[in-house]
Amino acid sequence: MTRLLIAVLLALSVWGCEGRSTRAPSGLVASQQQDPALSGDGRLLAVIVDQNGRPTVQLRNVQGGAQLRLRHLSRHQPHSSPSLSWNGRYLAVVTQRGNHRMVLIEDRQSGKAHPLRLPSGRDPVQVSLAPDARQIAIQTADQGRWRIELIDLSGLIEPDRPAGQRRTTPSELNR
Amino acid sequence: MRGLLITSVLLLCSAILGCSQNGIRPMSRIGASLQRTADSRRYPSMGQRWLASLASKNGRERVELVDLSSGTPVPLNGINQADSQTISLSVSGDGQRIALVRQREERTELMLYRRNVNALQKLPINPPGIPRSVSLNGNGRLLAVQVSRRGRWDVDLIRLP
Numbered sequence: 001m002t003r004l005l006i007a008v009l010l011a012l013s014v015w016g017c018e019g020r021s022t023r024a025p026s027g028l029v030a031s032q033q034q035d036p037a038l039s040g041d042g043r044l045l046a047v048i049v050d051q052n053g054r055p056t057v058q059l060r061n062v063q064g065g066a067q068l069r070l071r072h073l074s075r076h077q078p079h080s081s082p083s084l085s086w087n088g089r090y091l092a093v094v095t096q097r098g099n100h101r102m103v104l105i106e107d108r109q110s111g112k113a114h115p116l117r118l119p120s121g122r123d124p125v126q127v128s129l130a131p132d133a134r135q136i137a138i139q140t141a142d143q144g145r146w147r148i149e150l151i152d153l154s155g156l157i158e159p160d161r162p163a164g165q166r167r168t169t170p171s172e173l174n175r
Numbered sequence: 176m177r178g179l180l181i182t183s184v185l186l187l188c189s190a191i192l193g194c195s196q197n198g199i200r201p202m203s204r205i206g207a208s209l210q211r212t213a214d215s216r217r218y219p220s221m222g223q224r225w226l227a228s229l230a231s232k233n234g235r236e237r238v239e240l241v242d243l244s245s246g247t248p249v250p251l252n253g254i255n256q257a258d259s260q261t262i263s264l265s266v267s268g269d270g271q272r273i274a275l276v277r278q279r280e281e282r283t284e285l286m287l288y289r290r291n292v293n294a295l296q297k298l299p300i301n302p303p304g305i306p307r308s309v310s311l312n313g314n315g316r317l318l319a320v321q322v323s324r325r326g327r328w329d330v331d332l333i334r335l336p
Contacts, residue, residue, distance in 0.1 A: 022331070022332050022333075022334075032327050032328040032329075033321070033328055033329060033330040034307075034308065034321050034328045034330075035308055035321065036308060036309075036310045036319035036320065036321055036330045037310045037319070038310045038311065038312040038317060038319050039312065039313075040268045040312060040313030041312065041313060042312035042313070042314075042316070042317040045319055045330070045332070047330055062317075062332065086268070086313060116199060119199070119201050120201075125217075126217070126218065126219060127219070128219045128220050128221040129221065130221045130222070130223060131221070131222065131223050131268040131313055132223065135202065135221065135243075136221070137219035137220075137221050137226055137228075138219070139216075139217050139218065139219055145214065145215040146215045146216055146217035146231075147209075147210060147215070147216055148206075148209055148216045148217070148219045148226070148228055149201065149206060150201070150202040150205050150206050150209070150226070150243075151199050151200065151201055151202065152199065152200040152201070152202050153198070153199060154198075155198030155199065155200060156198035156199050157198075162313070
């Protein structure tokens, strides 16, 4: 009897974690979508789509699928590795400038673009913004090995925190 | 006249580009620690105070989660298995969940690791497809996954309990 109860509970826990699946909105034209990135609040989704043969980042509302305008990201393709901050104010993506790959952060609130040249001078391969956009992790290649460079962005852009969250200090983070 | 021209050009550049470059700073202490503790490191995914990545040491690649407030890795019991290779990962903003795609015995599987129970669970993909790239939202309750079906790439959204 106990074994049966345990088996039922295990089955329920596995079933309970399977989740409900839906297809991401893709607008009127069903295009291929790659490299998904969700905002921290889960309201926005960035994907890479093929636009006239050029991989281009696209931003959509998860609910309803409306496409949102990106002021600085209609060129400098190919785009790759999009990453969003908590409310989706910032979108970071790897772009192409001449012969070099470059990280570009678009601030959707101010309309500004922040192109990042890495202090190491290396080309970015993959990026991930911290949810509050105070840091960014960038994968680069260094003498045949992958490495991750962490950059503090707090002197460049304002944080994008969840609504109602108060400021914390590093010591408070440890508690 | 010349001053007016220069001012106009500057304003035009500012309006068109709206760019700035100052104000970025490498996080040298953590960066050095990351470099010291792995031969190679790729696939970064940042949470609020967490960095998940694939860290390679002595020829073996493992999923690693570093607490950025202390610079040290936290235990991820059961996430790294000898017969599997991780090809994509994403950590939730709160650092509690890690979604990953792994290859194991010629299968490609979508998995979810929950730190509070040290449990790695396979997530079904419906309709069936081959997962590639994943992204979790802040609280780890919404997952976006790139899936290959009949030669085309879709993105599925999976709501998790």
